[in-house]
Amino acid sequence: MFKIGEFSKLANVSIRALRHYDKIGLLIPEQINKETNYRNYSAQQLQTINKIQKLKEVGLSLTVIKEILTSNDEATTIQSHLAIRELELNEELQKIKQQNQILENSRLFLKEDSKKLNYHVIQKEIPKRYVASIRDVIPNYSNEGVLWEKLYQILMMNNITFAKEPYNLAIFHDDSYQESNVDVEVQVAVQMSHPNTEITFKEAPAVQVASVIITGNYEQMTAVTETIAMWLENHHYQLNGPMFNMYHVSIATESNPQNWVTEACFPIKEQTSEI
Known part of the structure; x- marks a missing residue:
């Protein structure tokens, strides 16, 4: 002893x-x-x-x-718990990898921090146009591609002709930021409609926007919204509807995110006296 x-x-x-x-x-x-x-x-x-x-x-x-x-069967119980722990560790590893990627993106973002307010804001009008549209509540923003795939598949199957300027837009309809179950509409300008109940054909009205061109991935969006917010205050405008992205070069035609060209658009109107 x-x-x-x-x-x-x-x-x-x-x-x-x-x-x-x-x-x-x-x-x-x-x-x-x-x-x-x-x-x-x-x-x-x-x-x-x-x-x-x-x-x-x-x-x-x-x-x-x-x-x-x-336990009455120690060996079996150990193996069972080790298997569970292995799954937990794999999940933790994936989270660590994601956090590492976020860390790297943040490092690049902070490196360019001094340049973030150099985005050029353009005040313009998106003209009235006839569009084909799909709107749905999707799990999160990364699922937007599912709507685009469905929309284009239906248009191609029915030989719908696109307008000369397609105006590929993703409109974010939620009144506030949502982490999940987001209300998103994707639409493209077309020359004609088709009696297909799966998508909506409608006339989209002209809208005044403040927009910023983004070249590259969407990690820049935080800096873009800061720029837009400052522009709105300095020019005495206020938001007037859901913001939307207009895709000029996207993953649909370009696999390299560095070559993407996106126009972030914020509908605006002159600031009222109550604001």
């Missing part, structure tokens, strides 16, 4: 941890002197404490470890 201090040294585990394991019933000393309350451990318990430490190293909680050690 080994006193708790001796066992602590042999197991490379602190006395405090051993007392905690005893308290929660994870590793109870082989003998406890009723008079002195001294705890004594056996050599065989070194195998148990080493197993506990190994299971802790892979991230299993003490509650799970206790379940394993008290």
